[in-house]
Each structure stands twice: as structure tokens, then as C-alpha cells.
Amino acid sequence: MPRDLNKVMIIGRLGTDPEMRYTPSGSPVTTFRVAVGRQWRDSNGETHDETEWFSAVAWNKLAEICNQYLTKGARVYLEGRLQTRSWEDQQSGQTRYKTEVIATDMIILDSREGRPGREPGDEFQPPRDAPRPPRSGPPQPPAPDIGDEDIPF
Numbered sequence: 093m094p095r096d097l098n099k100v101m102i103i104g105r106l107g108t109d110p111e112m113r114y115t116p117s118g119s120p121v122t123t124f125r126v127a128v129g130r131q132w133r134d135s136n137g138e139t140h141d142e143t144e145w146f147s148a149v150a151w152n153k154l155a156e157i158c159n160q161y162l163t164k165g166a167r168v169y170l171e172g173r174l175q176t177r178s179w180e181d182q183q184s185g186q187t188r189y190k191t192e193v194i195a196t197d198m199i200i201l202d203s204r205e206g207r208p209g210r211e212p213g214d215e216f217q218p219p220r221d222a223p224r225p226p227r228s229g230p231p232q233p234p235a236p237d238i239g240d241e242d243i244p245f
Contacts, residue, residue: 098173100193102146103201104128106166112159122155124148124162126170126193148172150195158198171197 110124126146133139148170150158162168172195181188 099171100174101169101171102126102128102193103167103169104146106162106164106168107145109164110159110162112155119152120155120159122150122158124158126168146170146193147190148193148195150198154195154198158195161200162198167201169197169199169201170195 104126107125107127110122112120112122114120124147126148127143128146129141129143131139131141170193172193174191175194176189176191178187178189180186
């Protein structure tokens with residue numbers, strides 16, 4: 093049975109700071125644009141540059157992380173799928189289309205020292221007051237206290 097695949101991976105720089113909002117049901121969604129450049133030489137040996145702009149959308153926990161850690165100019169790796177949505181333009185009555193990268197994974201490629209507002213040595217972690225998913229299964233007992241005499245070597 094054949095399977096279809098809709099997967100995109102891009103590396104680029106943010107063109108604007110991310111914008112986060114919430115759906116009526118309370119789910120966070122963050123949108124931002126990523127510029128991806130490419131360079132090539134033509135048959136005359138001249139170098140050409142081209143920039144492609146992608147609109148990206150992140151949902152839920154990834155939306156919160158993108159909003160907190162990404163800034164304009166940040167270099168990122170995004171992985172996700174392409175999705176096209178359509179709507180009726182109120183002024184012209186025409187149907188408009190927009191294709192977006194629905195992000196499922198994001199990696200910041202800038203060094204920690206180069207990120208604005210970050211201190212060297214800061215760890216990439218969500219805020220401490222962020223809600224944590226509930227644990228599954230019964231609670232685990234605390235680990236036993238092991239002293240030096242209990243180590244076999």
C-alpha cells in the first residue's frame with residue numbers, strides 16, 4: 093500500500109519577532125516568517141542570490157517555546173509539513189490561498205552567546221512555572237540512600 097509524505101525541512105533566519113496568540117479553546121499558536129537564501133552561479137560565472145520567504149506556524153508547547161526563545165534574525169532549523177489554507181478576500185471577493193510550514197520541531201542554530209537577552213551558560217529550558225504534563229502510572233518511591241560502603245568497587 094503506497095504511503096504519501098508531506099515533510100519539509102528548512103534552515104533560515106527569522107524576518108520578524110514571533111507573534112503568539114491563543115485560540116478560543118485556549119491553545120497557543122505562534123506565527124513567524126523565515127527567510128531561506130540560496131546562491132548559484134550561472135553559465136557566465138556570475139553569482140546570483142535568491143531569498144525565499146516561508147510563513148511558519150507552531151502550536152501548543154512548541155508555540156510557547158518559539159515565542160520565548162526566537163527573535164528577529166535568529167537562525168533556526170524547522171521541520172514540519174506544508175499546509176495550504178484559503179479564504180475569501182472581503183474587498184475583492186476573490187479566493188486567496190496561503191501555504192504555511194506547520195512546525196513540528198525547531199532547533200535554534202545560533203550560539204548561546206549570540207542570542208539577544210541571553211546570558212552565557214543559560215540552559216535552553218522552558219520556564220519553571222510552565223505547566224507540566226501529568227505523570228502516568230503509580231508514583232515512584234524515592235531512590236534509596238546509598239553510601240560509599242554500598243558501592244562494590
